[in-house]
């Protein structure tokens with residue numbers, strides 16, 4: 001698709017001309033693309049703002065699904081270190097709960113997963129007293 005056709009030139013100050021609208025849409029699309037690139041979770045996670053450092057925890061979610069009470073209880077309380085750990089930590093065979101991510105404070109993450117040495121934390125265990133997610 002040619003970027004410019006015929007002899008029409010971008011005319012700033014001519015409102016509503018086809019060329020202006022087209023170039024506006026092109027720049028809007030470019031801006032949206034740039035915004036999407038900046039909101040990739042991994043990039044935000046790597047930012048070094050010490051006050052609001054967040055890490056990703058993985059959880060199972062039954063939101064909007066019809067599930068058994070075992071799934072509901074587990075989904076409400078368990079945090080996993082990875083999507084794979086979440087998939088292996090399901091309540092029962094045949095569980096179809098979705099795996100979702102949740103950004104939690106880095107200090108909470110370290111407490112839940114003991115700095116990365118364990119892969120699952122359950123709020124019902126009352127083990128170490130971790131700050132709420």
Ligand SMILES: [Zn+2]
Nearest residue numbers: 071095096097
């Ligand atoms: Zn389930």
